[in-house]
Amino acid sequence: MSVRPTVLKLGGSVITDKEKKLTPNLPAIERLTKEISRANVSPLILVHGGGSFGHPVAEQYGLKEGYKDSSQIMGFSITHQAMTKLNTLIVGALINHNIPAVEVQPSSCVITKAGRIQSMEQKPLKKMLEMGFVPVLYGDTVFDSETGFDILSGDQIVSSLAINLNARRIVVGVDVNGLYTGDPKTDSGAHLIQHVTLGELKKLENRIGGSKVTDVTGGMLGKMFELKPAVEHGIQTIIVNATETNRVYKALKGEKVVGTVIER
């Protein structure tokens, strides 16, 4: 890859209504697609979460704990089908805005081992980037060499791909402004951390609260756990509030924006 790609993550809490099962946030998808189109960053990889298409369905069938009995088999198919449905909406919106999006389906090319990516076929994805396509990956049900199957979070995909492809920047769009020194909803003294190194982050970790709604793949702490290896690799990572207009746009362009920059 001659030019280092940018990896954009759009959280499930941004592109879906996390309180309502299987409900996309179509205005947010439309706005974010326009921001991505306007930013016109290339090469670009998009990874999105499952939100209410993923977590509640996966929980219903107890997929997160791996294969236990054959009653989960149909549950896996149904959960994967839901995640694919959300992905189809995202890819469709991108194509409507003239972005040459092609999904890369994690379940078709990734094998995990006890929940961690063990192998990922990247030849088609690399060819897409080389040719100017925007590969779109997502949190997905995947097959696991140890537990049968698992839920692979978009965050783990982001970090793994960013490291493998030596990404220029990771932009993580979530439903909060970034990392806070405490929970801004309950702690009036909590303030947004604009810049943090991995060393400083370690000290802060115990004080960072989880996200609003239970997330089987982890909230903000889970996110940090997944993203840290990429930051350690030297990839600048910026967390922005993707529910606010133009934050994702500015972060993609490398402009100054409200959010948290994490650097080695």
Next chain:
Amino acid sequence: MSVRPTVLKLGGSVITDKEKKLTPNLPAIERLTKEISRANVSPLILVHGGGSFGHPVAEQYGLKEGYKDSSQIMGFSITHQAMTKLNTLIVGALINHNIPAVEVQPSSCVITKAGRIQSMEQKPLKKMLEMGFVPVLYGDTVFDSETGFDILSGDQIVSSLAINLNARRIVVGVDVNGLYTGDPKTDSGAHLIQHVTLGELKKLENRIGGSKVTDVTGGMLGKMFELKPAVEHGIQTIIVNATETNRVYKALKGEKVVGTVIER
């Protein structure tokens, strides 16, 4: 794989209305899904064609000739999106009939070289078979190491997978009764070939007509060209008319059925 899998191909002319762009044949999909459910063959791999979701769209953007200029990039995304849409209908119908279907997206795991499969990641697919899932593949737009991209036919996938997984049987569901000694539409003396060896096939080849409608991946002759390597490998292949009730069911069960059996 302890038990050898059966590979079922459903032709695009069976599951779509080939004369009407982007039009599925929902009654046929529903009936065939019931036949597959009733046959209850395991392990089973399903591969379907693109029909009117694939060929006319791919032709519109000149994808079959490979990458020539950037105007085709959006065309590739749109063609792939159409093929994905058909696949979603098939997988949905299978799930509705309690078949644990999970699609394996060729564009995510295959690279071709000048139109021939160069590499195909099969770890997820093998894990699916081992666990009792029904992997569903399809004719798809794929990336090509030489020409940029290409259309990969469901028939090439069938043959490649059947050989790699040492399939027990290939069942090919098309819109004719099987191979004829001539074109039954124009030649009143043409009759159905019930059994043919590869040696006999070679002699007949010049007399086998193409299928009704132009097919960018080849008609019956193209099908034979793709399937022959699997037959050479020792895999019994049976061509049946999937537009007729119970032919696919009987072929899956290994029962006597109207069609053409091809053996080494």
